[in-house]
Amino acid sequence: MFRRHERLRDSYDVVIIGGGGHGLAAAYYLARDHGVRNIAVIEKGYIGGGNTGRNTTIIRSNYLTPEGVQFYDESVRLWQDLSADFDLNLFYSTRGHFTLAHTDASMRTMRWRAEVNKHYGVKSEVVDAAYVKNALPMIDIECGGHAPVLGALYHAPGAIARHDAVAWGYGRGADQRGVEIHQETEVTGIDVEAGRIKGVRTTRGYISTSKVLCAVAGFTPRLLEMVGLRSPIYIHPLQAMVSEPIKPWLDPIIVSGSLHVYVSQTARGELVMGSTLDPYEVHQTRSTLDFTETLSAHMLDLFPFLSEVKIVRQWAGLADMTPDFAPIMGTTPIEGFYLDAGWGTWGFKATPVCGKTMSHTVATGRNHPLIAGFGLDRFARFELTGEKGAASVGH
Template sequence: MPLSLLRFAASKTHPEPRMFRRFNQLKESYDVVIIGAGGHGLAAAYYLARDYGITNICVLEKGYIGGGNTGRNTTIVRSNYLTPEGVQFYDASIRLWEDLAEDFDLNLFYSRRGHFTLAHSDSAMRTMRWRAEVNKHYGVESEVVDADFVHRVLPMMDLECGGHAPVLGALYHAPGAIVRHDAVAWGYGRGADLRGVEIHQQTAVTGIDVRSGKVVGVNTTRGYIHTDRVLSAVAGSTPAILDMVGLESPIFVHPLQAMVSEPTKPWLDPIIVSGSLHVYVSQSARGELVMGASLDPYELHSTRSTLDFVEGLAAHMLDLFPFLSPLKVVRQWAGMADMTPDFSPIMGKTPVEGFYLDAGWGTWGFKATPIAGKTMAHTLAENQPHPLIAGFSLDRFTDFSLTGERGAAAVGH
């Protein structure tokens, strides 16, 4: 460690404040209780405090801040979705992402890279054209490019993919970016904390008190809390929370795995996604290749990683980049992806008065963090769904008004 850094650490002139306060006990009541101190829960608390002046908020986390899917993803940000609802929602999120570091006064390592979704068949090219037209209609920068364009930008890629699935073209989305995921949780957490929000880690919810169809309180491992508004933002733990209020949803949970390589010098600037090969990859600021694939094919409430995943993903990576064969994998992990039948989230009010839901994010929740927090804050403060989430309501599954996003969200990227 450099001597100058040691001197700074020991300095009494410029002591660094704690990122978050610690609380020895819960208060008896709060205006809002948010379950889950991941990106979505902390963002909702931040915008409730900043935009609506609601600061008597308790955020409950059974583990530690950002320890769930917020810290278990591949940090990709994009808005090149397929449905009008998805495109507008994620485009609003990107606009928030671009100014977020300034809002927090914290370096989030937000890096605009460009995003290639590779097409390996004529039908895939048709889908890319469809997505590009929807994107352009809503002012999102996306275009279909041919294989020659891909080769000029990525000359190191084997466009034949080992003969298994030659690249015919791609959907190129210039705003595609990556960002440091843990810093996002810290930024929202610190911003909420500075405005008076209490974040209680290592505090699990054991029950939600519902009387006459209304929320009146929350039971935790550290005592009972009186409240009439509860937001659940717990990703793969959503079914367990819904059981506490007597609600059912079509959510099913699958593991989603990822891995990183040892660092190398920068060589891959854009983000690469292939639905046919079930692979997506970007290079981090530290030089690691951050790689992921599709969902594991079985339902499992677990974050266990597997050898089968590494072998399969490594094989597909070598189809694209054969020269990577000497590269070592240094770690792998898994998250719990809360999937819905139409591959769109569930957001807003529920049949239980005072109980709000932010769930069903599956493989695309991290990139929605800013706009999910902002729209859910509006929904809690006004008790009316924000216009951007009208297509994501829970009752769409009983009304059969689905928001089919599978065509742009079926690979975990």
């Protein structure tokens, strides 16, 4: 899918740290849209080995804040053309997305989200329990009697895609335009002189550069220490699991905040399931039996007939959380150092729009208008972008 380069050059116009979806997308659009091709993507592991390959592939734009709705709506628009852009089947599939409400308070939040969505032209509507049951006749609408479904927010554009293919597509597209992708290369230091980026130290040599984009998810605090910056990001593992393939029966994507469940079914028939964040900070991608047992129990509240279905694997990613559940993007106090972080549980769906907006920001040195509400300085100003009500069930 992309070439292997035996050595690093002495200098690059841009160094992108992190070979996940966001870093590769930024490299792709920098080369394609801005003509910046002297780029090195530095990845300490392998392409797609981080959160890009460790998520549940849900794509949506039914957020709560004006900043979030407009940002993710542009991402959904970009997603729909990616397979053609890459000449690669991403298995992008529009399914519709139900966010179930089990309490009166949840129903109020769904109405709030629906109104904000409609104001910005995003298709979302509040539906009642009968509508949910008609669309999902296999659901136990009473959830065993302890958390009955009262209604839902239905988001017609909700979709899924094949996550590893996204990394391959952006990587191949960037490579074809002259970008160098260096796997198994770790950044050990970043040199700053008089408040400006001067270079990057790696396990394979030194690179002179004036621009660095940091897109490393759960490793962000470690990279920020290298340039003397602090952030309010904290790291929690987020686990997921997948079932054996079964006959297709679940077309929409189902999310329940009260039960801490989100689930979709792949083209191969597997159920891809996720739940809440692990309740402690551990910088490891290990998985636990407690997660599997708890999520299985909540899945059976919704779909009791799945009791004999087998779980075949589980995994975890590192969720880089922010206090307001919105990302941190754009310029920083260090000239030439750009940040794409704080994605928590919602980074995969933002991959295309992050590439677009961060490539513009790096190329011009000015924040793209769509990320104006996501700057690092908002925390110092106490002007947060409160996205908790729609970020994910993990919160």
